Amino acid sequence: MSLVGAGSVIVLTNPNNVRYSVLLLLGWMFISCSESELASDTDRLGLNYFPLEVGNYRIYDVVETKYTVLKTTVDIYELKESVADSSLNISGNLQYIIHRSTRADGTESWTLDSIWTAQKSTSIAVLTENNVPFVKLSFPIAHEREWDGNGLNALDSEFYWYNTELADTALSGVIYQDLVKVIQNDRGEDFLGFENKSEIFAPDIGMIIKESAILSYCQTACATEKEIQSGRELMMTLKEYGKE
Incomplete structure (x- = not known):
């Protein structure tokens, strides 16, 4: 023709x-x-809150505090998550390879810290962290919708839920709108300790804020009330994103 x-x-x-x-x-x-x-x-459905495309990257400012009986250490650094490649897993499903690299600040080179994988369908988005899969998002996204974040691993059930009623948020001079918060744990505080975990996602970008605190309080012969005996606090905020 x-x-x-x-x-x-x-x-x-x-x-x-x-x-x-x-x-x-x-x-x-x-x-x-x-x-x-x-x-x-x-x-x-909300799949654009968990974008996966080879070349995409996000850089976070990280503050990590670790508590032990002997001391408290605070580490401040940058973390880069980049979608390095994609492949079929053993089940024949497409998965994306996430390279996680760290550096003290912008004057240093990136050092590879770990390699995770991610995949999604029209019902869930899964991030496998150190060989443990977590159901990060459940679709469709809806206010107060609940699901088991540990539904694909051997850990005890931990039910996540959405808060879609968030105000616009500014990070590093960029205003993010239409945000969705995933509350992973809000047990709060009691005499034993404090637990709170959440992540905030922006459309077409992914996670922009992560907050996590799991602390155990001293129970005997304590110097002060609510003295932290062990635990970890983590704060991650997005400073840059794009495609390489």
Whole structure:
């Protein structure tokens, strides 16, 4: 088949191929519409809050505090998460390889810290951290919707839920809107200690804030009330994102 352009008119030099050409054109239009509608549908579900594309990266400012009986240490550093590659896992599903690198500040080179994997479907988004899979998001995203974040691992059930009623947030001069907060644990405080874990996600970017605190208080011969005997606090805030 050959096509000859005449201005905006397409002239078929072989009339016998008219039916084939029309079907081809309709097929292309159907694919184009389907891809557009699919993107719109997945955005409505909330899949764009967990974007996965090779080359994407995020850099966080991190403050990590560790408590022991003997001392308290505070580490301040930068963490970079980059989608380095994609592959099929043993189940035949597409997974993305996440390289996590750290440095003290912008004057130093990145050092690879760990490699995680991530994948998502139209129902869940999974991040495998040090070989332990966690269900980070459940679709569709809806206020106060609940799911088991440990549903794919051997740990005790831990139910996460959404808070979609968040104000706009500014980080490093950028204002993030339409945010979704995943409360992973809000047991709060009692005489034994304090626990609180949450992550905040922005559309088409991913996680922008992570807060985690798991602390155990001294129970006997304590120097002060609510003296921290052991535990860890972590604060991560997004400072930069893009594609390499």
